[in-house]
Amino acid sequence: MDLASLNAFIAIAEMGSFSLAADRLHLTQPAVSKRLATLETQLNVRLFDRLGREIGLTEAGRALLPRAYQILNVLDDTRRALTNLNGNVSGRLSLATSHHIGLHRLPPLLRTFTRRYPDVNLDIRFLDSEIAYEDVLHGRAELAVITLAPQTAAPVRAVNVWDDPLDFVVAPEHPLAQKSEISLADIAGYPAVFPGGNTFTHHIAHRLFEREGLTPNITMSTNYMETIKMMVSIGIAWSVLPRTMLDEQVVRLSLPGIQLSRQLGYITHTERTLSNAAKAFMALLGAD
Template sequence: MDTANLTAFLAVAETASFSRAAELLHLTQPAISKRIASLEQQLNCRLFDRIGRHVGLTEAGLALQPRALQITHALADTRRALSNLSQEVQGRVSMATSHHIGLHRLPPILREFTQTYPDVALDIQFLDSEIAYEKVLHGDIELAVITLAPAFEAPIIAERIWNDPLDFVVAPDHPLAHSSPLTLSRLCEYPAVFPGANTFTRGIVSQLFSQAGLQPHISMSTNYMETIKMMVSIGLAWSVLPRTMVDWQVKALTLHDASLERQLGVIWHSGRTLSNAGHAFIRLLKDNAKGSGLLLSPAQTIV
């Protein structure tokens, strides 16, 4: 069975389109069609139903998909393991990072990495932390630098890199900006804009209020911290932002009964062989954080 045909099959299954699969693999659409036809002939069954412009997996296609993923992942892992024997740092690193970390934490690290290892191609996807986690879990990418969940289970390995203090913030002219004393219950009297319901950060903030027996008045939510900052700065609501984002546009509040912090770090799959380039990137992350005094002790590594 030709692995190129399996790769084409997985691309069509993922995109539900022969043309988009062709773009994804940098091939022509006839080449994709030829590979699918060849695979269907080898397996003696139809893998896709083509009804008009709609492309969907048949029962046989649904059965093949997880097995094709296992085969392609195993082959890629074998190639990495053999390539690692050379000890050279080269090739490609597929990784994901959240928009916030990509903007506020990673630029100097990425710059140093590309200067130190010019033979490595970085394939970076900017994703919500929760989506990046799923991508690593399913073997679609090698590693991810994200907001960490409070706990991880095998097969994911997570290493904390940065402490990321969170501040309650309002617009400088918001009624809460000059109110004292401030408490969680006082915040609940005003509208809030929160991170998306399924985000790790939302879980951290919601847990704080839940433990106090309070329910904040959430009028809006979004996954993008820059959007939250904008909505806070024009006075629409209060919110929580990483301290690294607090400037003249918003005012940080001091609460006597609450403090918040999240952890940012790197995750990878324990069952996947990290490339030499992947190992080098993780080492650089740790060295950078250690140099800034932000790296946690090894005993606090999440496994």
């Protein structure tokens, strides 16, 4: 088995499409198909079932996928360990981050890092925090700076960097903005725009309502905080936003006795060797 064929196989399995796999690998679709055919010939098995435009892993493909991850991760780990021996901070650093953190928290750190370590090739991917978590777990990213899950299980290690208070917000002309006293039940009666149901932020806010026996009236959802803020600012819904995003476009609602926050930080894989570049970036983030 050659590495190019294994990478093609993983890309097809993850993307569920030859054309999308080709886009990810910056190859033509015929080149991706050829690499997969080479791998299937070498192993003497069919790895995908093809039903029209739909593709799915065969039993052999499902058996190979975790082993393919393991093979590539061991090679990457070996490469980093050997590169670290010279003590230089150089090479490639694959970094995943959420759009919100990438826009509002990381710019000064990235500026400092690139000036201090010009020999590092930063490969930054902007992803939902939940997808970035999977990227670290499967070795597609060495380090991810994200909204941390309420609980993180081995082999992923999470380190808190920022406490990120969350506030209930509406447009200045929204009926809730005119009330002197507001309860969670009052808010639940109005339409809301929330982060997607798969996000850590959604779960944090939704659990607050569940504890009070309430169900928020979520009429829209999006994973982009800037989009949520825009929809709130035009008066069609309330939402929960990081306090760092508040300005004159929205009004913060004060609910006595209620405080929401989320933790922002970074995650790594405990069973993999970290590059000198990753260690240097963690130091900037305030690693111990």
